[in-house]
Amino acid sequence: MIATIASFITAAIIQGIPLLYGSLGEIITEKSGNLNLGIPGIMYVGGISGIIGGYIYEKSVEAPNPILCIIISLAASLAGSALMSLIYAFLTQTLKANQNVTGLALTTFGVGIGNFFGGSLLKLFNESGSISLLETGKAYKTVLPFASKLGLFGETFLSFGFLAYSAIIIAIITSFILNKTRTGLNLRAIGENPATADAAGINVNKYKYLSTVFGGMIAGLGGLYFVMDYTAGAWTNNGFGDRGWLAIAIVIFALWKPKSAIFSSFIFGGLYIICVYIPGLSSSAKEIIKMLPYIVTILVLIFISAKNKKEHQPPQSLGLTYFREER
């Protein structure tokens, strides 16, 4: 029984990490007032870019160096998701396009890019079969050497690759920056009331651009974690599924707080996988249980709207395009 619970916790954390990256990215973006619904697509691109980078490296050398495997795929992934969020920032900030429409288009686009390269990468290199980056996957899955010696505790909490710990560290750093630094204060002011921030001499455009791109890059790491650690370097089309949307749901569930996002992600990860641990479920019952995270999100939305506490509301100008008043 304890072994089952332990393996469930491990599974929940593993499922939760991509969600945590996604929700952190979205929180950083939304704090600037940009509602980036392109996050699911950006996570796809983060994943496939890492695959492409790692694949080219593994193909080009005889004996791939694990550290280089990580650096190259990581850099490729960050570049891919940065580019995607730059498109979003350019459209919504510079061209003042509607944020919702832009975000949704970007998601469709990102999923398409993922599936296109997922299907054609091998063909481009005249190979057949399926994408599987053995060396890179192995490098990402390297765990702390002493974890296995710590028994059940080590297996449950310390048996993850470095990206899992990085997610939690990034969450804590994000929380610190948002709440304890001038940069964070400025960023939050922009998300709440860009006109006020502008009048106070803060460069609204710069902050919005940077937070959107940084947020996108962090979200993209969620996709990278999924393909490199969770599936150990293998790509299947649509394999990432609806996790991107779940990440956006977590932002609401965590009330736009990075630290709350850590536990929210693990809860959602658990809800996502719990059907496997309940014996004797029919496949339709499984699908119903998979809906739980979304139902919980709706309940949270009802709750925060009914309670109407100001601190629990989304940034006030979320989703609105800021025009400096002319005249």
Added chain:
Amino acid sequence: MEAPAIELRNISKSFGYITANKNINLTVNKGEILSLLGENGSGKTTLMNMISGIYYPDAGQIFIDGKEVVIKTPKDAFDYRIGMIHQHFKLVDIFSAAENIVLGLRNEKFNIKQSTAQIKKISEQYGFDIDPSKKIYEMSVSEKQTVEIIKVLYRGADILILDEPTAVLTPQETEKLFAVLRRMKEDGKSIIIITHKLHEVLSISDKVAVLRKGEYIGTVNTAETNESELTEMMVGKKISLNIDRSEPVDPQDRLVINKLNCINSDGLKVLDNVSFTAKSGEILGVAGIAGSGQKELLEAIAGLQKLESGEIIYNNPKTNSSDNLRDKTPLQIRELGVRLSFVPEDRLGMGLVGNMDIVDNMMLRSYKKGKSVFLERKKPRTLAEKVVSDLEVSTPGIETPVRRLSGGNVQKVLVGREIAAAPTVLMAAYPVRGLDINSSYLIYNLLNEQKEKGVAVIFVGEDLDVLIELCDKIVVMSSGSVSGIVDARTSTKEEIGFLMTKKAEGGNSNE
């Protein structure tokens, strides 16, 4: 002699063909409070915005401490130690007072504790009563204003500009603010306060500068002037406009407003025991400084504004019955023939849909008339054509989206549609704002036509000359209450101007 803290020489500014400021001269010394007095649209705020770096003057010079300076951005203004407290507060709701005060500062380390101590020091020095850790959304209007003032003091401002600071305050809060301003003055700060309340001008300032329609009228020492002199400087001599005015024929009580009270979302009393009667065949003018309750009054009659108490009795000429409009929905009120047209504070938003063409906008008022599920476009089209030709709307065609039309033409479309419904009460707020002379006269004639048809017209205006020549009776409002009802044929601009700026009765009794 020491150079003045700030001096303006021949400042001019125009927006398009409208001159907002023309050759303005102002001087404020250290430790002096100057009141900037003028009616709405006289260019007070524009002038102050040029000092604070929001606009850039077309011509003229600004001197600070005797040196000529160029102020291009709000940051430049900060650097010259100028701080402006706007009418609309620029604060982040979920931040604390301290966070708002330090927002955007670059030259000091981010340390809320240290800033809080500094804020407390400033508060003690000038006698502010503020909790730096309190969130803005939990604050009253006057507390928010205090935060704004501390914000500019924290940045080291020596010249403070306050844009109608007392408009949102209760008399007690105003007294408190004035006490703080006097302490700042003793401390050597220079203060410019924009206002149109004469008694405040007399009680707080050392000098008064008066603007009228963008022009500089003059500066007088407060000690050497009085209310009637200031009123005359503010409203100016009467100009004859030659608007036709017929004698009312058989006026009947159409709309009896009885003791209306209304409190807005900020908890301020915006209508205070408002009573008057609008008669058929008459044009009833409503005069007052903007924001004295005109908008709420019209919206209350149209059923759009929630009231605390009072009644609006409508005597229906068709059925001879009397109804209290407070019990009716906006739609029922409309069907009785009470029409609200022109709310130019938001001309397109409230009356017309900018992206729709003239025909579709006509249909907004008739969509309930059709019998089938499909739209009936023939009648609205005829109406649109009629409005365009009768009112000489200049438009490429009736299929042009109204947002592409000029302001005057938009007004004509709106009034044309409302008149077409054969109203019994027609309300028009600032119908000629932004219109050229010819269009204005066209609107006056339309209103006169309606009056001759026996409609009770309520005309909210800002130009006293127009009100005096067009209306039969004028209700003057001041801070939400009726300060007087005068006969337009015998009244003078000075009388109305004096009533407009009259202190609300029963208000500040400790003076």
